Amino acid sequence: MESQTIIQYIASGKKTFSLEFFPPKSEKAIQQLQASSSELSKLDPDFVSITYGAGGSTRKSTFTYAEQLKADHGYKVMPHLTCVGHSKNELSEIIQQYQDAGFKTLMALRGDPQGDSQTFTPHPDGFQYANELVAFIKSTFPNFEIGVGGYPEKHPEAPSQESDIRNLKKKCDAGADFITTQLFYNNEHYFRFVDHCRSANIDCPIIPGLMIPTNLERVERFCNFCQAELPDSLKSALASAQGDAQALQAIGVDWTFQQVKDLLEQGAPGIHLYIMNQSKFMLALSEKLKEADINFHS
Secondary structure, eight states: OTTSOHHHHHHTTOOEEEEEEOOOOSHHHHHHHHHHHHHHGGGOOSEEEEOOOGGGTTHHHHHHHHHHHHHHHOOOEEEEEEOTTOOHHHHHHHHHHHHHTTOOEEEEEOOOOSTTOSSOOOOTTSOSSHHHHHHHHHHHOTTOEEEEEEOTTOOTTOSSHHHHHHHHHHHHHTTOOEEEEEEOSOHHHHHHHHHHHHHTTOOSOEEEEEOOOOOHHHHHHHHHHHTOOOOHHHHHHHHHTTTOHHHHHHHHHHHHHHHHHHHHHTTOSEEEEEOTTOOHHHHHHHHHHHHTTOOTTO
């Protein structure tokens, strides 16, 4: 897919399959990333993303591991870039660095508030909103393809779904090429979100983001953080299997399998998996998809 952009690939009628990694912060985490990225390369994802730490804390390591994922495994890599703590000049330097290194796609995000703050404070010479970052990239580095984030159950800071959709429209009007969603465990939220976007004349591809639910505590934490619904049936199934790793894997993998199957059947342009730098559950999901003859590359 290296010669094609993500939207060109989607426009050709193929479904994208992609994974998200995050920069490791310890020697053990480095080894885990290296092992999982190597094991998952056999799945031949169409692209992978790598996140940008809170407050720009992993700025250098995001670039380092983006390069490593590309060089070691031939991954098409979409690095995340946020507004947090950066002036326009700093952002320009970072984007130039990615362009010089041959990257072609960026995920443009506002980023989370720094430290314990509940409100986002922009750099004095930076950007307050993701749509400003998108417009800046498009005007200064027009060859980049740009992805942005979308929230099927609305951004936690948005006063309403309507205002959240209006903000998303600003990002698309500024030049975003596609949207990748925050995680969700009830597909109805995604389908409703797509309908709302289309009604607001947002017509770029909307790739659903999923996370395999194999740890109740982690799932609850993520759902609380992004204010996503945790269906009662999933919560009770995970709770009843606490302490049984095999049962938890089976529950989580089956839940995500059903989500993927339903999403693709109903027209989603692809699937993006938040894998927490782990390969085991993703490999198990891949096997299940293969058994069901669900193939992204056909």
